[in-house]
Amino acid sequence: MNNTKKEIQQYLLSKEENFSKPVKRRKQQSKKRFPSHLEEFATYLEKSGYSEAGLLIRKRRVMMFFRELEKISNLKINCLEDCKGITETCLKKYETHLEYRYSLKEISARTVYGYISYVKLFLDYLYMRNIINFEYIIPRKFIVPPTRSNDFVDAKSIMTLFDSVLNRKSEIKYRNIAILLIILDTGCRPVEISSIKLNDLNLTEKTIIVYSFKSGQRKLTLTDGKIIPYLKMYLQIRKDFDSTSDYLFLNETGEGITSSSxxxxxxxxxLKAFGKGKVNAKALRHTYTTNAVENKNDLKEISAALGHKHLVSTMHYLHRSKQRLISNTLPYDPLIAALKEDNNAD
Structure with a gap:
């Protein structure tokens, strides 16, 4: 077994006392409602196959766009008719605003691209409805190509993060730790975790069913037994949410949590654990994959678990895993050092 995974399992064993602590009851919160013009937009998107969680994040991002427009252009949007006031000049100001936030390192280039992509989707809807008379094109400078990396997270960093979460006074920590453990144990993407419904979790079989547009649906086994107790504690808390949602993980307003959330x-x-962003969902997914590769699991099985359509995507991790092992080993290998000396002598 990989040392990283073994260290984390031993760490979880040391946290047994968390499973027996009483769970505090939470105050009920009213469910946030969106204005009718955004619900119309969501209905339009729903016909294109967007999930409930996907619709929610798009409505939120457009609401954020409205708030920014009011600040930078004094344009207040209360109904669809008000959207006629959205001009190309307004959008230039919005782009400049995002660039300024990026220059302050408040948001990343990928986040800027994400925000603009959500706005474009809404603007396309307005154009289709003849509410605006121009078609918005995302400027090339904002387009961020997808990156491929293999950010392996060491056991110490993961345990520091878990400790910080478990030391919180809020009972929501059980939801957060369960989500982190699922990503680390299965390699799920956040969008897939946001898709899990109550009926998709089988505590007896220790399985979950996840779905994403990119990878379709698949059933995964929760191999680490310590995930189940945290899930059970979260389910106790979940009963106190003012929610009719059938999604497993909820946000604080009782709606299904989104991948962005x-x-x-x-x-x-x-930020609480390290004072900066250090361990993200992508890094945890890559750590799962690297552990699986280094434990000599079947590559086809790893690929299926990750939801990769092509084996070449999984082979990328094998290549990066070998590079990481070599870089960690070579400086301490006397045989390699001797070979290097011989080569230098030649």
């Missing part, structure tokens, strides 16, 4: 939650937990 999961990303933000992990970032906030990082």
């Amino acid at each position: 999961i990303t933000n939650m992990i970032f906030k937990e990082n």
Whole structure:
């Protein structure tokens, strides 16, 4: 077994006392409602196959766009008719605002691209409805190509993060730790975790069913027994949410948590643990994959668990895993050092 995984399992064993602590009851919170023009937009997107969680994040991002427009252009949008006031000049100001936030390192280039992509989706809807008379094109400078990396997280950093989460006074820590453990144990993407419904979790079989547009649906086994107790404690808390949602993981307003909310939650937990962003969902997913590769699991099985459509995507991790092992080993290998000396002598 990989040392990283073994260290984390031993760490979880030392946290047994958390499973027997009483769970505090939470105050009920009213469910946030969106204005009718955003619900119309969501209905339009729903016909294109967007999930409930996907619709929620898009409505939130457009609401954020409205708030920014009011600040930078004095344009207040209360109904669809008000959207006629959105001009190309307004959008230039919005782009400049995002660039300024990026220059202050408040947001990343990928986040800027994400925000603009959500706005474009809404603007396309307005154009289709003849509410605006121009088609918005995302400027090339904002387009961020997808990156491929293999950010392996060491056991010490993961345990520091877990300790910070468990030391919180809020009972929501059980939801957060369960999400982190699932990502680390299965390699799920945040968008897939946001798709899990109550009926998709089988505590007896220790399995979950996840879905994403990219990878479709798949059933995964929760191999680490310590995930189940944290899930059970979260389920106790979940009963106190003022919610009719059938999604497993909820946000504080009782709605299904979105992938963006999961990303933000992990970032906030990082700030408390390290004072900066250090361990993100992508890094935990890559750590799961690297552990699986280094434990000599079947590559086809790893690929299926990750939801990779092509084996070449999984082979990328094998290549990066070998590079990491070599870089960690070579400086301490006397045989390699001797070979280097011989080569230098030649």
